[in-house]
Amino acid sequence: MNKFWSLFFTGAATLAVAFFALGPKFGWWFPGPAASPLGTQIDDLFYLILVITAVTFIAVHAVLGYILWKFSGTSGKRAQFQHGSHALEVVWSIVPAGILLFIALYQMDVWAAYRMKSRFDPEAMANPIAEVSARQFEWRIRYPAPGKVLQDSPQPDDLYTVNDLHVPAGRPVVIKLRGEDVLHSFFLPHLRIKQDAVPGLLIPVWFEASEPKAYDLVCAELCGWGHYKMRGQLTAQTEADFKKYIETLKTAQFDDGYQPEKEE
Numbered sequence: 001m002n003k004f005w006s007l008f009f010t011g012a013a014t015l016a017v018a019f020f021a022l023g024p025k026f027g028w029w030f031p032g033p034a035a036s037p038l039g040t041q042i043d044d045l046f047y048l049i050l051v052i053t054a055v056t057f058i059a060v061h062a063v064l065g066y067i068l069w070k071f072s073g074t075s076g077k078r079a080q081f082q083h084g085s086h087a088l089e090v091v092w093s094i095v096p097a098g099i100l101l102f103i104a105l106y107q108m109d110v111w112a113a114y115r116m117k118s119r120f121d122p123e124a125m126a127n128p129i130a131e132v133s134a135r136q137f138e139w140r141i142r143y144p145a146p147g148k149v150l151q152d153s154p155q156p157d158d159l160y161t162v163n164d165l166h167v168p169a170g171r172p173v174v175i176k177l178r179g180e181d182v183l184h185s186f187f188l189p190h191l192r193i194k195q196d197a198v199p200g201l202l203i204p205v206w207f208e209a210s211e212p213k214a215y216d217l218v219c220a221e222l223c224g225w226g227h228y229k230m231r232g233q234l235t236a237q238t239e240a241d242f243k244k245y246i247e248t249l250k251t252a253q254f255d256d257g258y259q260p261e262k263e264e
């Protein structure tokens, strides 16, 4: 029984590390590799922090296991009183503070690229692709008419869809995000993009899908009973296909089927 706690804590930590190592093999990991250039940078940051925390975790558990093993209670022996070590305390305060400061400085560029409007692509900012309105429980999408610029207020010739956002691939695009009722969160897991939709705010979100492909669009904020079904799709297309798609939407919405008879 003396060695039980040493084995218990070492065993639990080993299991945790093993689960992490095996996770990707069983699909318990990211939903695939990042599908956008910024997503790749975000993943790199994630892995850097994962390595730092993993090394710390393994080191702490190795020391804990060793100490529990070596000093497990032997009857008839008095415990030694230790008042603490000033030098040691200074070291274990300064080292984590240094690591945190390093992470804070190292991630600044990615954060700025992700969130600071001044860093957004100016052309994409001037021509937002669509407005996405989150409401219980769907994504309403409003595109400007072909050749027009999206206005903050709806226009008579705007085009609408629900839960089906199309964008051109291979270049930065901006969408304007609105919240109509409660808090929702616009989440593109494959692109590593997440932004809360807040009632009363019109928030620009930029992203770039590397390849023409379909991706998940989900709500990442528990927003009510139908939160689970607030699921849409992001379809990244070639520029030509995207143009075609917008034209199809226009025909579907405004073509009344009337064809004047030809005069003989």
Ligand SMILES: [Cu+2]
Binding pocket: 134, 183, 184, 185, 219, 220, 221, 222, 223, 227, 230
């Ligand atoms: Cu929602």
